[in-house]
Amino acid sequence: MSGFLAGLCVAVLPLLAAGFWLGRRTARPESLGGLGTPVEHATFQTLHTASLAAPPLRAGLTEETARKSARRLRTLLGTDALCLTDETHVLVWDGVGDHHRAEIMERLAGPLETGRGEAFRLTCDAPDCPLRWAVVAPLTVDDRVHGALVACAPRESAVLVRAAGEVARWVSVQLELADLDQSRTRLIEAEIKALRAQISPHFIFNSLAVIASFVRTDPERARELLLEFADFTRYSFRRHGDFTTLADELHAIDHYLALVRARFGDRLSVTLQIAPEVLPVALPFLCLQPLVENAVKHGLEGKSDKCHISITAQDTGAEALVVIEDDGAGMDPDLLRRILAGEVSPSGGIGLSNVDDRLRQVYGDGYGLVIETAVGAGMKVTARLPKYQPGVHSAGRLTRE
Amino acid sequence: MYSGYAVPAVALVVVATVLVGAFGLRISRTTSDFYVASRTVGPRLNAAAISGEYLSAASFLGIAGLVLVQGPDMLWYPVGYTAGYLVLLLFVAAPLRRSGAYTLPDFAEARLASPAVRRLAGAFVVGVGWLYLLPQLQGAGLTLTVLTGAPDSLGGIIVAVVVTAIVAAGGMRSITFVQAFQYWLKLTALLVPALFLVLAWQGDGAPRNAFDEPAGFREQRVVRVDDTLDLKLEEPLTVTVTGTVDGRRHEDDSLRLSAGTHRIEQSTRLTFDKGDPVPTADSAGGGLSPSRAESRAERPLYATYGLILATFLGTMGLPHVVVRFYTSPHGVAARRTTVAVLALIGGFYLLPPVYGALGRLYAPELTLTGDADAAVLLLPERMIGGVGGDLLGALVAGGAFAAFLSTASGLTMAVAGVLTQDVLPARGVRHFRLGTVLAMAVPLAASALVGGLPVADAVGLAFAVSASSFCPLLVLGIWWRRLTPPGAAAGMLLGGGSAFLAVGATMAGFPGGGPWHALLAWPALWSVPLGFLTMVLVSLATPGRVPAGTAAILARFHLPEELRAEVKA
Secondary structure (H helix, E strand, O other): OHHHHHHHHHHHHHHHHHHHHHHHHHOOOOOOOOOOOHHHHHHHHHHHHHHHHHHHHOOOOOHHHHHHHHHHHHHHHOOOEEEEEEOOOEEEEEEOOHHHHHHHHHHHHHHHHHOOOEEEEOOOOOOOOOOOEEEEEEEEEOOEEEEEEEEEEOOOOHHHHHHHHHHHHHHHHHHHHHHHHHHHHHHHHHHHHHHOOOOOHHHHHHHHHHHHHHHHHOHHHHHHHHHHHHHHHHHHOOOOOOEEEHHHHHHHHHHHHHHHHHHHHHHEEEEEEEOHHHOOOEEEOOOOHHHHHHHHHHHHOOOOOOEEEEEEEEEEOOEEEEEEEEOOOOOOHHHHHHHHOOOOOOOOOOOHHHHHHHHHHHHOHHHOOEEEEOOOOOEEEEEEEEOOOOOOOOOOOOOOO | OOOOOHHHHHHHHHHHHHHHHHHOOEEEOOOOOHHHHOOOOOHHHHHHHHHHHHOOHHHHHHHHHHHHHHHHHHHHHHHHHHHHHHHHHHHHHHHHHHOOOOOHHHHHHHHHOOHHHHHHHHHHHHHHHHHHHHHHHHHHHHHHHHHHOOOOOHHHHHHHHHHHHHHHOOOOOOHHHHHHHHHHHHHHHHHHHHHHHHHHHHHOOOOOOOOOOOOEOOOOEEEEEOOOEEEEEOOOEEEEEEEEEOOEEEEEEEEEEOOEEEEEOOOEEEEEOOOOEOOEEEEOOOOHHHHHHHHHHHOHHHHHHHHHHHHHHHHHHOHHHHHHHHHOOOHHHHHHHHHHHHHHHHHHOOHHHHHHHHHHHHOOOHHHHOOHHHHHHHHHHHHOOHHHHHHHHHHHHHHHHHHHHHHHHHHHHHHHHHHHHHHOOOOOHHHHHHHHHHHHHHHHHHHHHOOOOOHHHHHHHHHHHHHHHHHHHHHHHHHOOOOOHHHHHHHHHHHHHHHHHHHHHHHOOOOOOHHHHHHHHOOHHHHHHHHHHHHHHHHHHOHHHOOOOHHHHHHHHHOOHHHHHHHHO
16 A cells, blocks of 8 residues: 555645645735734734735726725725725725715815815715715825725714825825836837847948949849848838747848858858757847847958858757857957946947847846857857747748748 | 667667757758758658657557557547547647747746746646656666566666756757657657568468457467466466465466466466466556556446547647647648648557557467556567567667657656746756756656556546646637636646546555546546636636736737738738
8 A cells, every 4th residue: 555655645745735835825924913012013914904905006096906905905994985086986995885986976076176185974865874974085196186095984083084194195105106117117118119120321331332343243143132132121121010030030140141241252151050949939129130240240350361150049948049159359358248238339230238138128137148258269149038928929920931 | 578689779769869869950051051941840840740759658558558458449549649639730739839838838828917827837737747757767667677677667767867868968959850750760660560560460370369358378378477466267277387376386287277266476477278268367466557447347438438538638738749839830830730740640550559459369468467568569579589570679679768768858848847937946057957857856756656557548647637727728718718817727726636636546546446436547527527617617707807918819829920910010
């Protein structure tokens, strides 16, 4: 029977682990008994309730967030009923006396206009309804009224008026923070749009010059190059979607390299090594081409002999590993660090820092570029691209074979 | 069968796998072959890779073993293993690819935008992966024991070490080529010997009584009983015994056994004469296979439907199969790939039943010794013999090891990926190595603890868990817009969790008998509807929790990629 027991253990272990995890997630430090004096205990209790009500409100004032926090807020105030409204209607009513909704909204017009709190008597036909008084405290964000907190009680009480005012102010702070979060998100989105790579003007001038030089001597070659140029610019001026696939990005790189090769001829050689598994990976639009452009620039800069660039994309399970390496002049690591930190602006082009910023924006800070370089030792740039990231979907389709 | 060719064959397979894995990449040096280097994987190559990863020890050894022991009823196994891809093709393949998800937890997150459901799905991926790895390791142990007489656990340890080393070192750089290579290797390793075996069978006068009940010995045969067992005789039988029968010691005595049950102690040698019927055996050690077989015999209809449901619906939830679909460039390619997989796997599954039928004719004593899974390995030597038999046997052994390696490495990568991403704290390469070791260590330890499960049966249990947890998640997630995160979590927990418990109890040799045992041994028939029902009911009860972007997400799942680009443009 030892086999039976052992097998049972093996089967039960994962379930135990899942239960433990669930328990840890749902467990709340409810009991604070034995912590200091009753006053301290009450303080802890209040702070704890307040902290539980805060997280939902950080997402802004909607029906769902209001519903989640209203119960905690009512516990905080200790009233029979509590309601949260926006400018036009009741978002949630927690507690008894649901039939007062319409009446409350009518009476709210004044406070919502002036932004000042008030207390008023409720008219009620139901004899057993305990609600006789309502205390209104407006919720303001940046001096603009967004809604109101209404606490209802059986009798008028100055304490409740004070308390409701304080809680409303505390809720307002949470809403202001939510507002701040939103503007930060908008800022990041705007930044991504602004960072959206543009091809460098130098590249356009150089390409056109190269094509021009072939027009007389080799019109067929000039035509081909012009088509490559058209393909590349079509790709980079594409408007829909912020993301592309590795396959499409590699094709753009191929068009780009064809134009560069026309200019530098035999001085430039390129090796590609691509694991086909990672070709469908979605990634920010034009985030590898600048790395190749950078490698070309560094490889051919300030020397007249040949340069070799290797581009590899490997499959490492849940991520794709893209490495772009050149054997050119390299760079002083300190200077590079300062360029990436934004202290020194790089000379021309949209360099590494743009790509680095965008990768961090999209995938998080763990996914910045890794650059290995030294003066005279070439440069190796490594980018890690997760195969799946929420919100990252390539807009276009893969090139048909 | 201690042939000198088998070990080099196995070593060759391991080396070839490592080499193809490390150097099988396309490299381009000039512009013209850029298109070759950056070409996406076509449906046929990807299908071969999926088939290579999918055909495990259960397919290579297990099915033949089951057919040998229990006859043509067991043909439902290959049918189920294949038909799972039909369900996958119809309901899941293209939308899953379009979701952009790489793993099943990714899918849960993409569809339900809930980290909690993602983590739960991750836990089930690990559970199913471990359940599936267990029989691979046991099959490897059995194969090595049959080939070289090594101790039982050695083969499992070798496969575990090789796979962990390859995966942790990042050696599977061109995994598609490796797995496609493994598929063709496995097909060759079964097809070529099968042709010779059928020729030998023809030369033997093509006897057709393979499925006569009971099977009979075709020649005088010495059977060595490794584990104590109870022999059931329908009618009296005379055998020559060296060892202990019914508590009495015999030394090369001719013994007349009466009808009924006789206990044969371990290390006893029985010599049967030509034409003797093969008695049925009951393992006295309390192992699983006989009781599972027994309840299958008692309730064949229930067992068959349980098996059909588990295999039909479980394939879509196998973690190592799902990740291969990411390699397809778009949804249409994913569908084409699945069609090709159906053809490749369907072709492969014609072969194991041939081995099973021939095994009934030429190696019927395997039902006594409990090593029926070894039938595929033993037949070439038994039927052909000589150097030819040894070479064919070595080929089969190589194919069997290819089966362990490919499935085990795919599973280990999937489980290690989930462990690294969702369970272990920080990210990084070092953690992936730790995850790999963990992914392999647990099933290795478990295989030492629980033993004696026919590999095809054990794999069937993994399918049952997958069918009860991931099938509802995938099918409802793709086709039902009112699915909510709490519903998905509850359905997976209740359906998958109960199937997991049933499987655990079965594997541990749950002592009860009768209907309870059958319910636990084939859980899919009740746990799959339970999972679906819970998911639907809880989702309907929490209508406020439908994720905000559901309409857009489902549109992305179902719209072909061309249309999507036009809509956005």
